[in-house]
Amino acid sequence: MSYDKAITVFSPNGQLLQVEYAMEAVNKGYCCVAVRGKDCIALGIEKATVSKLQDSRTLQKVLLIDENTCIAFAGLNADARILANMARVEAQSYRLSYEDAPTVDYIARYISSCQQKFTQKGGARPFGLSNFICGFDQLSRPRLFQTEPSGFCTEWKANAIGRNSKQVREFLEKNFAPDLNREDTLRLVTRALLESVEANTKNVDIAIISTEDRRVQFLGESDLQKAIDYVISLKK
Amino acid sequence: MDTVFGFVGKDFALVATDCGVAYSIMRFSDTEDKIMAVDDNKLFAMGGEIGDRLNFGEYIQKNIHLYTFRTGIKLNVREAANYTRSELAYAIRNGPYQVNLLIGGFDEEGPSLYWLDYLGTLQKLTRGAHGYGAYFVSGLPDNWFKPDLTLDEGIELVKKCINEVQTRFLMSQKNFVVKIVTKDGIRVI
Numbered sequence: 001m002s003y004d005k006a007i008t009v010f011s012p013n014g015q016l017l018q019v020e021y022a023m024e025a026v027n028k029g030y031c032c033v034a035v036r037g038k039d040c041i042a043l044g045i046e047k048a049t050v051s052k053l054q055d056s057r058t059l060q061k062v063l064l065i066d067e068n069t070c071i072a073f074a075g076l077n078a079d080a081r082i083l084a085n086m087a088r089v090e091a092q093s094y095r096l097s098y099e100d101a102p103t104v105d106y107i108a109r110y111i112s113s114c115q116q117k118f119t120q121k122g123g124a125r126p127f128g129l130s131n132f133i134c135g136f137d138q139l140s141r142p143r144l145f146q147t148e149p150s151g152f153c154t155e156w157k158a159n160a161i162g163r164n165s166k167q168v169r170e171f172l173e174k175n176f177a178p179d180l181n182r183e184d185t186l187r188l189v190t191r192a193l194l195e196s197v198e199a200n201t202k203n204v205d206i207a208i209i210s211t212e213d214r215r216v217q218f219l220g221e222s223d224l225q226k227a228i229d230y231v232i233s234l235k236k
Numbered sequence: 237m238d239t240v241f242g243f244v245g246k247d248f249a250l251v252a253t254d255c256g257v258a259y260s261i262m263r264f265s266d267t268e269d270k271i272m273a274v275d276d277n278k279l280f281a282m283g284g285e286i287g288d289r290l291n292f293g294e295y296i297q298k299n300i301h302l303y304t305f306r307t308g309i310k311l312n313v314r315e316a317a318n319y320t321r322s323e324l325a326y327a328i329r330n331g332p333y334q335v336n337l338l339i340g341g342f343d344e345e346g347p348s349l350y351w352l353d354y355l356g357t358l359q360k361l362t363r364g365a366h367g368y369g370a371y372f373v374s375g376l377p378d379n380w381f382k383p384d385l386t387l388d389e390g391i392e393l394v395k396k397c398i399n400e401v402q403t404r405f406l407m408s409q410k411n412f413v414v415k416i417v418t419k420d421g422i423r424v425i
Binding site for chain 2: 064065066085088089091092093095096099
């Protein structure tokens with residue numbers, strides 16, 4: 001077992017370079033925006049360009065972890081599958097032991113601790129992913145958490161990860177208002193995402209989870225077009 | 237000893253268990269539900285050692301849920317039954333689960349009933365039973381069973397079976413739980 005290849009060690013000025021490089025990988029990934037509303041969370045996802053021969057259904061950017069929790073990610077797709085699998089097993093294991101669903105923050109902390117472990121492991125690299133973990137807590141309030149390759153886990157009201165995330169985050173800071181209803185949350189997410197992405201239904205996916213219906217619902221083609229048209233009309 | 241029995245009707249699968257929990261010479265409870273809904277179209281009616289019954293049932297239930305989350309596909313009854321059998325077969329030589337079960341379910345293939353025991357036996361049946369009660373109950377479905385039982389005929393048959401066990405079995409089995417699975421999901425009768 002050679003532990004001297006690709007290890008995450010401190011650099012002379014106190015940085016973990018592998019983790020920083022992982023953040024670079026995240027910033028190259030497709031953009032993902034999340035906004036927490038009063039009783040819902042809306043996700044805006046930049047879709048990868050699908051070649052003609054590819055089946056677009058297999059490109060999943062929002063992964064269901066448990067009945068009331070899902071993750072959206074930016075970065076390496078393959079890493080996301082592994083991390084989601086670990087989270088799913090942990091969710092079921094929690095349910096088996098405690099006969100109750102794990103809370104969103106439990107899952108968020110678990111995922112971030114998985115990511116942190118890989119920054120201290122020999123012979124392995126960190127996950128090249130930032131995740132949004134969305135769900136509802138025991139009081140049915142929507143919660144949005146973000147994790148990073150370093151294993152840092154924080155709660156957000158709205159955020160963006162991936163390409164041009166800085167621009168989108170600045171936009172969100174200017175335009176965010178707390179306790180938005182479903183309609184306004186969707187609009188804010190669409191506007192924010194279209195700061196970074198070209199306005200086209202082929203490039204964009206909007207999803208929403210609300211307190212009443214905890215399943216992830218993607219906006220259909222016509223609703224998506226309406227949302228995009230609304231944003232374009234605002235810009236004029 | 238737990239009585240577990242069940243059969244398949246025209247468009248439903250029915251399973252029934254007694255509600256008694258006994259410990260040495262004492263009866264602890266008369267209201268134990270030994271039928272676990274593993275998914276919204278599968279019922280696991282289990283008999284045997286209490287701890288094993290609960291542990292094993294929950295273990296299988298969570299693993300089946302995990303499969304659904306991992307793959308986005310729900311297991312059908314045949315697949316779930318085979319998975320359960322494989323866990324029992326592994327356990328028998330490593331640390332056996334003393335659980336005998338009937339899996340009743342409804343999926344694209346229609347209603348089905350699977351008979352599993354703690355050794356890892358699996359058999360698809362139209363009617364089956366476990367426990368001492370099985371000796372008493374086996375004759376009745378054999379006599380009254382038709383390939384396309386309606387729900388009312390099914391309930392009549394269940395009542396006959398329960399009556400037989402309560403009349404002739406040594407241990408008093410006061411209450412029974414009866415559940416069915418149809419295309420619309422699980423219902424308690």
